[in-house]
Amino acid sequence: MTAPPESARLAIAWRAGRARLASVAAPAGLALVVFAGVLLAFGKNPIKAYVDIFSSTLGSPYGFSETLVKMTPLVLTAVAVAVPAKIWLINVGGEGQLYIGAIFATWGALTFGHLPGWLLLPLMVALGFLGGGLWGLVSGLLRAKGWVSETISTLLMNYVAILLLNYVVFGPWKDPEGVNYPQTAEFAPAAMLPVLGQSRVHLGLALGLVAVGLFAFFVSRTRWGLEMRAIGGNADAARRNGIPVGRYVVGLMFIGGGLAGLAGMCEVSAIQGRLRPSLSPGYGYTGFLISWMAGGHPLGILGAAFLLAVVTAGGDILQMTQALPGSVVNILMAVILFVILGRRTGER
């Protein structure tokens, strides 16, 4: 016998995926209980808060669509972390890569605004990927040459990226017609990603799903996936087998960065319609959290991204209905992370 028949393989993958979903859901429940304590400390009614969060995000078509909007960049930034993580590279630079992707895509939108959409949008997608990819590539090269840990360099380059974005929106690209707001001019309609019906759900979600699908396919089926898993399993042995480990370090950091850059492109093109500093409420970091929650498993990434999209959207709701600062959900995310890390350690 060779590989098990296709149906059996799918069944195994499905079961593993379900187990992964369960392992995401259980700690999330525990985290909700802990967060309820935090809400009580603020003198708020946690049950009311949770009802608000879930009814507003899952209870109406509009709320659900907004959750999908929040989920889109999270899926991309999570895959951006999961790809290099296959060979144990820790990409904490999703946030910066997202910013640079947004800057590159904006450049395309501002420079080629006269082009028709069918030409301009693919160009912006490519530019967004390239921008984020180059940002990740720098860290990949530094790591492959043995100079700097990618964890440190990706983290530090986040700050550089934010400053770069501030420079372009306060400086050369500032909208001349804006009332001194630090933002670029609005994009031409051709530079806007198409949306679904009347909602804000845009084509970026499809890009995210394709990215997850390709990630799953490449890792499990292809020669490169096998080589990646070999490096992840035993880099020393992989090197002895002639697998160019350094090239994978550079290449996967490029791809990871590119995916995060794609998230940035989607945000400027579909949500903001222009480049401004308030581009991302930390999507890059949340993507990191999602990837770790899911253990890099594709189905788990989708599940965890949806869950954290609910949490992120819930922050806005709490701000409105409970008069809590929106950032209070960061506490909830931190608690989720703690619970998951604790669980992982406990399993060992």
Added chain:
Amino acid sequence: MRGITKAFPGVVANDTVSFDVHGGEIHALVGENGAGKSTLMKILYGFYRPDAGEIRIAGRPVQIRSPHEARELRIGMVFQEFAQIAALSVADNIALFQANLPAVPDMPAIARRIEEISRRYGLGVDPRAPIWRLSVGERQKVEVVKLLLADARILIFDEPTRGLAPQEVAGLFRVFADLRRDGYAVVFITHKLAEVLACADRISVMRRGRIAGTLRRSDATEETLVSLMFGAPVAEAPPSRRGPAGLAGPPHLELRSVSTRADGRAVSLRDIDLTVAPGEIVGVAGVSGNGQRELGDLVLGLVRCAHGVKLLRGADATRWPVARIRASGVAFIPEDALTMAGAARLTVLENMALGDTRRYARHGGLAIDWEGARSDLARSLARLGVAVPALQAPLGTLSGGTVQRVVLAREIARRPKLIVAFYPTRGLDVRSAIATRDLLMALREDGAGVLLISEDLAELFALSDRLVVLFRGKLAGARAPADTSIEDVGYLMTGGPERHDRSA
């Protein structure tokens, strides 16, 4: 120890084993890989708890729940991997091990006691020396002092002769004899029969988790021990040698005054000149840590030449990357397949495909030819005379011997012209070792060249057409085995100058 039983998921490691050792006795425990020797001793040392059975010390039944309790019962164990901190001195390391170490240890007193013990047993341990400067043999003596200072009366050694030069082995056995004189009980695990017959008073043979027999040395011969180990006598005929050594044609490997730069803890190789001709096995003897790993990695292209030239079948391969060197027909048989050549969490079949991912790639790499990998593996294992293991099992779940054979099969499936064999039989039981040696000989007959890096001198003398010794990164003494002796090679291995004019 009586009726000791211990099961792990899937195997019964110890099955109603009874074992005893007296003060003033050296007791050897021998057996194949996976016979349960280490498990039994780890139970005695409190590492594992037995599922059934009892342990008595001086007639009194005891429960040993942890190594800590074992130490309180004056049982000590020296593991294969020493628990030592390289940056600290000998005295610091020994002090750390002592029970009830006061907040401010009296280091001069500890150093004095170390010197006392070292003198009594001729160990030559300097309490002030940092651990990193010591050889494996010296570090082992530090472990002995450690146990004696902690008042252990029962001393257990897990494969203590692994990695020692012949002289060091003889020295260790003298220490054992001195300990016996002073009433200590010494238990040592090994699978080298010559050692057992050289120094043990009693010998227990384990087979598949049971004691197959316990003999006095006077009653034991190599044949009786082998038949106890395997149930039936295993004939180790010396590998037959057909055909001349060194066929025509360019050498498979030629190193011309190659030097490397060490990075980190590695050893730099200096001025290596080495040739491996078609149909030739060149043995490299030496105590590990003298540049063996670097030499193998140099041939593979993992370590770069700082000076000199590396030729593979006449072509300048000095700057080739690993993938190109492997593609040109170089195979690598590692000492430890799981850490050096395979990924434990990937399946057997995935590890097979890993050896040559280009060859099994289909549609430009979008798919993998699993069927091809499977049939190549099966054919290659058949050549080794081994059954095909579960292909979808993660490699790490197989026994060490099976992992080694899978990697071996993978490497010969590539029809290599040059094989770098790295301690290929280390840790293998007698039967697997014989199969591996036969395979190397068969490859030689087919015109392949073999660079055999080993510290098993008997193996090197049996297989090699030529023999060189590696010491501190330099090669010495290229001889045919017939023109030299184990003593001479052992002498070179420990850094003695080459003795040229042996009176014939």
